Amino acid sequence: MIDQPIVQLLTALALGLLIGLERGWHERMMRAGGRVAGIRTFALVAVAGQVAGMLGTLLTPWIPVAALLGLSLLLALGYRLNSDEDRDFGTTTVIAALLTFLLGLLVSIGESTLAVGAAVIVTVLLHFKETLHGWIYGLNAEELRGILQLGLISAVLLPVLPNETFGPWDTLNPYEIWLMVVLISAISLAGYFAMRLAGAGKGIMITSAFGGIASSTATTLSLARMSQQLPMYRLLAGGILLASAIMYPRILLLVAVLNVELVQQLSIPLGGMSLTSFAMALWLWRKTEADGEFDSSQLNQKPFQIGPALKFGALLAVIMLAAEGIRAEMGEQGLWIVSLVAGLTDVDAITLTLTRMTDNGIGQQIAIVGITLAAISNTLVKGILAGAAGGATLLKTLVPGLGLSMLVGGLLLLI
Known part of the structure; x- marks a missing residue:
């Protein structure tokens, strides 16, 4: 049905109207005749x-090529006249x-879904021009460098790594190890920008939430150190939780x-630990009499660093080797020792x-x-x-929440 010519024609018309609507709205304040193309032009x-x-399929493929060249010349002429005047x-x-x-061409060859998407x-992208430009203007050098470095390790280095195993117990796969490095780095960078967009002025609650996305351990250290200048232990303990x-x-x-x-079964103990920690954090904040704010840049001086990414890759490789070695010598239950230590x-x-x-092969x-x-031992840390x-004061305030979270996780795991 969707490949019928009349349906394709209507689909092309619809997507042209969609893009033309945005362009027409964006340039609605321009003088009459000052637009290179408006809603009707885009539809056409x-x-x-x-x-x-369609004609290229029926007659010769040179027809769409000639049409594209002719359109390019017309648009270039319109652009030249418009730029000279305005x-x-x-x-x-x-x-x-x-x-x-080109999207209309896609529709004609049966790729309507791709064209509409x-x-x-x-x-x-066209509509959020000002927003995107605002983000660019707000980037500092370290943030731009972080984005470029993430692109380097993901789009440049990852594809060239061999996707095959080697080493003791045939364990190490460079592609998979680096893929995990990219994954963790991307989550950390996303967490950093989430903090930047939320702003530091909204207090420890929001910053702790976004800090937990990037690194809950780094967030714990940052909030704990702040207690020396901001002795609001319930508020800070709530942020850590x-x-x-x-x-x-x-x-x-x-x-x-x-x-x-794995998610369905794993969500029982981890979900219980998450809900417990959240409830204890909420209880501590409700007991807090004053609000506190701090600079979110304390959590991450740099949004992305190659050094920590390389260290994580090395740590992952060591843990893989240790896990396979212990499994070979002690059986699958020996992996639990590795989990406690690695966490x-x-x-x-x-x-x-x-x-x-x-x-x-492991169950x-x-x-x-x-x-x-590993989650329980990391919570202990x-x-x-x-x-x-x-x-000691911050630790005393924090122990009930962390202890109850570990207890709930352990009990749900046994159940």
Whole structure:
């Protein structure tokens, strides 16, 4: 049905009207005749693309090529005349018109779904021009460098790595290890920008929530150190518990990327720990008499650093080797020892390792127990760090929440 010529024609017309509506609205204040292309022109351009594609299929493929060249000349002439008169040298509308023609061609070859999806994306990008420019103007050098570095390790380095195993027990896969580095780095960078967009002025509650996305351990250390200048222990302890509460769903997200079958069972202990931590954080904040604010830049001096990413990759490789070695010598139950020890430093690495190993022979229940034990030991470490950096008063305030969370996780795991 969707491949019938009349349906294709109407589809091309619809996507042309969509893009043209945005362009017409954006340039609605321009003088009459001052626009290179408006809603009617965009609709006609899309229909022209569909008709040219259909004629190219029936007669000769040179027809859409000639039509595209002719349209390019017309748009170039209109752009030249418009820029000479209005001194407006923006090429966005011209590029959008050419893209609309190509989307019409896509419709003519039976790719209507792709064309409509692309039209929606193009319209959104065009409409949010000011917002996107505002984000660019708000970027500092470190943030831009972070985005470029993430692009480097994901789009440049990742595709060239060999996707095959080697080493002791045939364990190490460079592509998979680096993919995990990219995944963790992307989550951390997203958490950093989430903090930037929320703003530091909204207080510790929101900053703790976004800090938990990036690194709950880093957030714990930052809030604990702040207690020396801001002795609001209930508020800070609530922030630490909120960051921990968000860590558990983040673990589930990492697991879902590799093995969604584990999520349902794993969500019972981790969900219980998350809800407990959140409830205790809320209780502490309700008992807090004053509000506190701080600079969110204290959580992350740099949004992305290559050094920590490389260290994480090395740690992941070591844990993979240790896990496979212990499994070979002690059986699957020996992995639980690795989980407890690995969780003391980084819960993400052991989570990714055990999830990956479910594809290589270990039972799902072994992975679920190991990941939960790693989360429990990581929660214990937060208490130790908070006590060392923030002192006895903060630790005393924090212990009930962390202790109850670990107890709930352990009980739900046994059940």
